[in-house]
Amino acid sequence: MSNRKSQDTGSEIIDRIDSHTRTVFTGGATRQPVRCSHCRTRSRRYRFCERRQRALLVVDKCWVRQVTTFLAHWQCMKCSRIFTDYPDFAVPYRRYAGPTILRLCQRYMTDKDMSYTEAVKYNHMAIAYKGNGSEIDERQLSAGTLRNWVENFSDLFPRSRRRRS
């Protein structure tokens, strides 16, 4: 997960995911991944296997939006194992997009007066899941989710900015 795009807004993240999705469907999946995630080899000799659907959650202002994309799976010619090529906005085993996780963690980490509860609000309003169409979704982004991210991704932040919770 890269720190580079941490200031992305929700709509910019969604644009990047949509752009990736279009690329995967117009032959872009033949772009070789940088390295095998199993044996770490950088041989660039990988065989394209398939695209798999993946839903990602992006915080856009006061909403959690679900965006569907596809991740390419490759077989490594050195160790023969199959691995997923993660674009920089997708994090293994995380439902939320990487830039969303970074942006909210930084909001909490860079303001010593910021609480977990306040950091998961937008203009003091809860950030709620936006369903497709008119159904009402009661779920909200929780302070516990943010605490989990901060604890798991603390190595991404400069030591001077770390703080006790």
Ligand SMILES: [Zn+2]
């Ligand atoms: Zn390998």
